[in-house]
Amino acid sequence: MSVIEVGFIIQRPPYKSETSTLGVTHAISYQVVDMLLEEGQGVTPKVCFIGEGVLNCISGQKAMENYGVTSIESHIKNALLVDLDLYVCKEDLERFGISEDRLIDAEDMGADKKLQVVPFSEIQKILNNSKHLLVF
Amino acid sequence: MKLCIFVNDFKTVTDTVERLSAEKLGLIFIQNGVFHATIKENGKSSHLLEKPASFYVLAEDLATRGLTDADVDKRVKIVNYGDVVDLIFNEYEKIIWL
Numbered sequence: 001m002s003v004i005e006v007g008f009i010i011q012r013p014p015y016k017s018e019t020s021t022l023g024v025t026h027a028i029s030y031q032v033v034d035m036l037l038e039e040g041q042g043v044t045p046k047v048c049f050i051g052e053g054v055l056n057c058i059s060g061q062k063a064m065e066n067y068g069v070t071s072i073e074s075h076i077k078n079a080l081l082v083d084l085d086l087y088v089c090k091e092d093l094e095r096f097g098i099s100e101d102r103l104i105d106a107e108d109m110g111a112d113k114k115l116q117v118v119p120f121s122e123i124q125k126i127l128n129n130s131k132h133l134l135v136f
Numbered sequence: 137m138k139l140c141i142f143v144n145d146f147k148t149v150t151d152t153v154e155r156l157s158a159e160k161l162g163l164i165f166i167q168n169g170v171f172h173a174t175i176k177e178n179g180k181s182s183h184l185l186e187k188p189a190s191f192y193v194l195a196e197d198l199a200t201r202g203l204t205d206a207d208v209d210k211r212v213k214i215v216n217y218g219d220v221v222d223l224i225f226n227e228y229e230k231i232i233w234l
Contacts, residue, residue: 016168058202066196097176
């Protein structure tokens with residue numbers, strides 16, 4: 001069994017560019033990569049929001065109403081719904097004064113996974129264990 | 137000079153904004169600039185709010201990012217698109233976008 005971890009680092013804030021959206025949707029796309037691999041092989045994406053990237057994780061985004069685009073909140077909820085592991089840097093949340101109760105939750109969609117608020121030291125371990133890193 | 141500056145990013149434009157001055161200065165926080173009006177990094181408001189200026193933030197861009205009126209610093213007035221048009225035509229002579 002050979003499973004490769006791929007680390008997605010999202011460090012840009014939302015909506016000014018498509019960068020953070022692409023990071024999340026790219027990670028979601030890894031759910032279908034398995035069909036292209038040999039039996040026993042796998043890819044596990046790990047998405048980490050750090051720096052200004054944590055600003056993507058605030059709930060209640062009204063992007064469709066105001067910009068006519070799917071919100072990053074929707075993409076993050078879909079990522080949780082397909083059981084991706086998403087991590088949010090605790091120190092950066094605190095730095096920006098964002099409490100954990102303001103973070104996106106996909107429980108209303110039936111997701112079992114939640115955004116995991118972890119210290120940067122944990123994110124560092126994830127990055128260390130990842131074979132490839134993609135920065136958005 | 138009556139100068140209005142659209143601040144549309146969070147980190148990258150602050151150096152330029154800090155150096156600009158005018159007889160009458162207005163900062164309109166739009167797009168990711170709205171974080172200047174709402175986020176208290178390490179418990180401190182954006183240093184842009186220390187400038188001798190009038191501050192405005194676009195309500196639609198706040199809502200898009202999941203931010204509410206309660207998040208906005210008291211020095212900043214919340215405006216909509218119509219208000220921004222009025223500011224451009226009635227209050228300022230020059231407009232720049234950073």
